[in-house]
Amino acid sequence: MFNEHDKTWRFFKTFNIVIVALLCLSIILPFLNILALSLNEGTDAQRGGIYFFPREFSFGNYIEVFQQSSILNALGISLFRTVVGTIISVFLTAMAAYALKTKTLPGRKVITFFIFFTMLFSGGIVPYYLVLTELHLTNTIWVYIIPSLYSVWNILIMKTFFQAIPDSIEEAARIDGCSEFQIFLKIILPMSKPVIATIGLFNAVAHWNDWFSGSFYVRNPELKPLATLLQEMLTRQQAMADALLRNSGAYAALEKITVTGDSLKMATIILVVAPIIMIYPFIQKHFVKGVNIGSVKE
Amino acid sequence: MDITSGNNIETAPKKKKKHKVKPMKLSYENIWQHRAQYFMLLPCIIFFIIFSYLPMAGMVLAFKEFRFDTGLFGGAWVGFQYFERFFNDPQSWTFIKNTLIISSMKLILALPFPIILALMFNEIKNNKIRSFFQSITYLPHFLSWVVVVGILQSILAPNTGLLNQVISFFGGDGSTFFLMEEESFHSIMFWSYVWKDIGWNSIIYFAAIMGISPSLYEAAAIDGANRWRQIWHITLTGIRPTILILFILSLGNILSAGFDQIYLLKTPGNAEVSEIIDTYVIRTGLQSGQFGYATAVGMMQGIVGLILVLVVNRFSSKKFNTSLW
Numbered sequence: 001m002f003n004e005h006d007k008t009w010r011f012f013k014t015f016n017i018v019i020v021a022l023l024c025l026s027i028i029l030p031f032l033n034i035l036a037l038s039l040n041e042g043t044d045a046q047r048g049g050i051y052f053f054p055r056e057f058s059f060g061n062y063i064e065v066f067q068q069s070s071i072l073n074a075l076g077i078s079l080f081r082t083v084v085g086t087i088i089s090v091f092l093t094a095m096a097a098y099a100l101k102t103k104t105l106p107g108r109k110v111i112t113f114f115i116f117f118t119m120l121f122s123g124g125i126v127p128y129y130l131v132l133t134e135l136h137l138t139n140t141i142w143v144y145i146i147p148s149l150y151s152v153w154n155i156l157i158m159k160t161f162f163q164a165i166p167d168s169i170e171e172a173a174r175i176d177g178c179s180e181f182q183i184f185l186k187i188i189l190p191m192s193k194p195v196i197a198t199i200g201l202f203n204a205v206a207h208w209n210d211w212f213s214g215s216f217y218v219r220n221p222e223l224k225p226l227a228t229l230l231q232e233m234l235t236r237q238q239a240m241a242d243a244l245l246r247n248s249g250a251y252a253a254l255e256k257i258t259v260t261g262d263s264l265k266m267a268t269i270i271l272v273v274a275p276i277i278m279i280y281p282f283i284q285k286h287f288v289k290g291v292n293i294g295s296v297k298e
Numbered sequence: 299m300d301i302t303s304g305n306n307i308e309t310a311p312k313k314k315k316k317h318k319v320k321p322m323k324l325s326y327e328n329i330w331q332h333r334a335q336y337f338m339l340l341p342c343i344i345f346f347i348i349f350s351y352l353p354m355a356g357m358v359l360a361f362k363e364f365r366f367d368t369g370l371f372g373g374a375w376v377g378f379q380y381f382e383r384f385f386n387d388p389q390s391w392t393f394i395k396n397t398l399i400i401s402s403m404k405l406i407l408a409l410p411f412p413i414i415l416a417l418m419f420n421e422i423k424n425n426k427i428r429s430f431f432q433s434i435t436y437l438p439h440f441l442s443w444v445v446v447v448g449i450l451q452s453i454l455a456p457n458t459g460l461l462n463q464v465i466s467f468f469g470g471d472g473s474t475f476f477l478m479e480e481e482s483f484h485s486i487m488f489w490s491y492v493w494k495d496i497g498w499n500s501i502i503y504f505a506a507i508m509g510i511s512p513s514l515y516e517a518a519a520i521d522g523a524n525r526w527r528q529i530w531h532i533t534l535t536g537i538r539p540t541i542l543i544l545f546i547l548s549l550g551n552i553l554s555a556g557f558d559q560i561y562l563l564k565t566p567g568n569a570e571v572s573e574i575i576d577t578y579v580i581r582t583g584l585q586s587g588q589f590g591y592a593t594a595v596g597m598m599q600g601i602v603g604l605i606l607v608l609v610v611n612r613f614s615s616k617k618f619n620t621s622l623w
Binding site: 098123126 | 322323324325328329332334335336338339341342343345346348349350351352353354355356357359364369370415418419421422427431432433434435436437438440441442444445447448449451452453457458460463493496498501502505525557558562579580583584589592593596597599600601603604607
């Protein structure tokens with residue numbers, strides 16, 4: 001039926017796979033390069049010439065990273081906001097989405113538009129920042145969690161998913177005397193594991209990656225998450241990384257100085273990326289599902 | 299920045315539902331009957347009032363002199379002073395120009411890449427190989443720009459960076475500090491942007507392609523259309539609504555060229571082309587405390603974005619029958 005044996009078509013198919021494979025290589029190779037650099041002695045790496053394998057293999061950079069109290073502290077902050085922020089946010093989002101899915105709800109359209117409109121227009125970063133200040137959220141750990149509890153997009157995805165659950169199930173529960181909260185907790189939530197996984201993962205990744213709030217809303221260095229710490233390393237470059245090293249006791253203990261600011265940076269990059277890459281194979285299908293649920297209009 | 303994830307948005311043209319349940323009228327009994335739902339929505343509504351609508355109201359700051367003791371809504375009126383200052387400053391035009399250049403590169407030049415990738419995925423008929431490739435291309439989307447810029451700093455470093463090593467291997471000068479070069483900024487910005495989101499953005503196009511009925515291809519084949527013509531007339535036509543919707547939504551960002559990436563890629567060497575409205579607002583507002591002035595600049599940005607979305611949405615609704623709502 002299709003002219004599969006057409007020569008140009010067959011050439012194209014091979015060409016097609018090669019291009020896609022090259023794209024994938026362009027994604028994998030930079031990581032291998034960073035990984036190799038992070039596993040190489042820092043002073044040796046400054047000579048250049050390291051591609052995808054370390055030349056002077058050493059765990060020195062990682063040992064150094066885990067001896068930096070500021071990095072360990074930042075790791076703790078990142079873990080805290082990711083876990084706590086995600087759990088609260090998913091629960092609240094599901095509650096809002098469940099209420100919004102109720103077709104008989106008076107004022108449903110108005111409320112939905114009220115929420116959707118915030119996607120199109122915002123007051124801008126400065127009034128937003130001043131609101132955070134007046135709420136005394138800035139410079140506390142809650143500035144990571146509270147302002148990101150809801151996202152319009154996540155509410156819409158959940159709502160679309162809930163709408164696919166047949167009303168008859170809820171009706172039956174209602175007749176049996178279940179309250180709305182019982183229906184939500186005992187029927188809707190257990191039936192919605194896939195979408196909860198998706199939204200939870202979106203949330204967790206956003207928390208883990210967010211460096212902005214740590215940079216601009218928080219001054220206390222002990223409250224900075226890992227992503228912000230890495231951002232500060234990148235912007236202040238050498239000076240900052242060297243200062244980090246100088247302050248650490250481990251630095252003096254090393255007989256030969258092998259860790260440099262740059263190599264420490266590489267190890268930190270790997271530390272930020274590693275959790276995402278390690279869980280990625282197990283979760284990526286959920287992400288894709290989320291996007292596809294979201295793209296189906298009500 | 300807010301923590302919303304994904305690009306995405308509702309595609310598919312409007313469909314009429316068979317059984318339409320209408321919301322009940324606003325009467326006391328109806329509202330009481332749904333008290334549980336309202337209770338569940340309450341934190342959500344309060345959240346958006348505080349974190350979205352209160353800052354919108356706070357835009358009055360653009361016409362006021364901010365004082366810490368009186369807060370967001372105090373202070374004396376200054377009229378259009380900040381706007382005049384912005385437009386009278388010749389530097390501002392550089393920022394506007396930079397913003398427009400960067401955002402149109404992202405909105406228009408980058409637009410075909412994920413579509414082409416989705417078409418290419420569609421031609422890989424082996425499901426296992428295809429989804430393997432797909433999952434690799436989605437990966438960079440989940441990495442923070444901090445990580446991507448960190449990788450770029452390393453790969454593009456003078457002398458020791460991967461790229462300079464390759465250049466000197468082929469006999470070139472391997473000491474270019476790409477991130478400090480004004481000429482390299484646009485290509486670094488553009489290709490890192492395409493690289494990061496090409497896979498992720500292709501998901502939605504790929505799903506749209508999957509949704510096209512196979513019978514259309516069969517019919518076209520019988521009519522003698524070859525594969526190229528089928529891609530052109532059926533696949534691309536089939537995903538046109540998706541392309542349009544995503545394009546309309548992205549227009550809202552025309553005056554915000556993507557803060558994270560640009561802020562992190564900005565160096566003293568390329569500031570002449572990399573200072574955009576977003577970074578300028580952060581610099582004058584959050585970093586040097588000129589709250590009123592920065593609010594005014596941010597407000598113009600938001601309003602232009604909103605107007606563009608509304609106008610283009612209307613146009614698309616009339617012309618292509620595809621609309622956001």
